[in-house]
Amino acid sequence: MLFGGDEHFQEVKIEFPFGLPGFEVFTHFKISALHDYEPFCVLQSEEEPAISMLIIEVKFLAIQDKIVIPDKELRKVNIHDEKDALVFLILKVNHKSHELTANTRAPLVINLETKKGFQAILEDATLPLEYSLAKGLN
Amino acid sequence: MLVLTRKSGESIRIGNNIIITVLESPSGQTKIGVKAPLDIPIHREEVYNRIQQENKSALLVHDEMSNMLAKYVRGKS
Numbered sequence A: 001m002l003f004g005g006d007e008h009f010q011e012v013k014i015e016f017p018f019g020l021p022g023f024e025v026f027t028h029f030k031i032s033a034l035h036d037y038e039p040f041c042v043l044q045s046e047e048e049p050a051i052s053m054l055i056i057e058v059k060f061l062a063i064q065d066k067i068v069i070p071d072k073e074l075r076k077v078n079i080h081d082e083k084d085a086l087v088f089l090i091l092k093v094n095h096k097s098h099e100l101t102a103n104t105r106a107p108l109v110i111n112l113e114t115k116k117g118f119q120a121i122l123e124d125a126t127l128p129l130e131y132s133l134a135k136g137l138n
Numbered sequence B: 001m002l003v004l005t006r007k008s009g010e011s012i013r014i015g016n017n018i019i020i021t022v023l024e025s026p027s028g029q030t031k032i033g034v035k036a037p038l039d040i041p042i043h044r045e046e047v048y049n050r051i052q053q054e055n056k057s058a059l060l061v062h063d064e065m066s067n068m069l070a071k072y073v074r075g076k077s
Helices: A062-066 A071-077 B045-057 B062-076
Strands: A011-015 A028-033 A041-045 A052-057 A085-094 A099-102 A108-111 A116-119 B002-007 B011-014 B018-021 B029-034 B042-044
Touching (some): A041 A085, A071 A108, A071 A116, B002 B011, B011 B045, B042 B045
Antiparallel strands (some): A011 A028, A041 A052, A052 A085, A085 A099, A108 A116, B002 B029
């Protein structure tokens, strides 16, 4: 179930005040649920629709327990309890294995109340940039 | 204060447009202290660059996605 249990979620607009690494000038995005392919979602720039990425909430992946967002990172978007944070990972296609992989080192951290987010870059260098989804979802 | 370890010639990028570079250090490694507002992103330059690359390589190619996603959704049920 997506977004804190909102079954009817279709789309939410999120501001990333610093953009995303590689796309720093774009700050206004929307996250859309792919209902035919739940729990996958799409993050898309409202300013440049070609900037569009597949994302998934971290809770659907077995590696979720290893992805710890430090309090000082959460406070960047005024989150004081990690339960209030919505955490997504950006996915890409590995063209050799034809599998999806998730960037676990750089999660998107979103305060759903203020609709503001940022892409954290975690200090834990053991977190894979290409975590395979081949083992399936939670 | 945030404390990071860097070598000569390596940089730190602050936000979208600030980079601090260590130009010289006798032992080859210098510690730089950075004080900045909490909401200013501070990263090791090469790690930030890698995440930039990762984000760019994650841009969606729509015609390949449906088949790809169907595999995982089916696999789940």
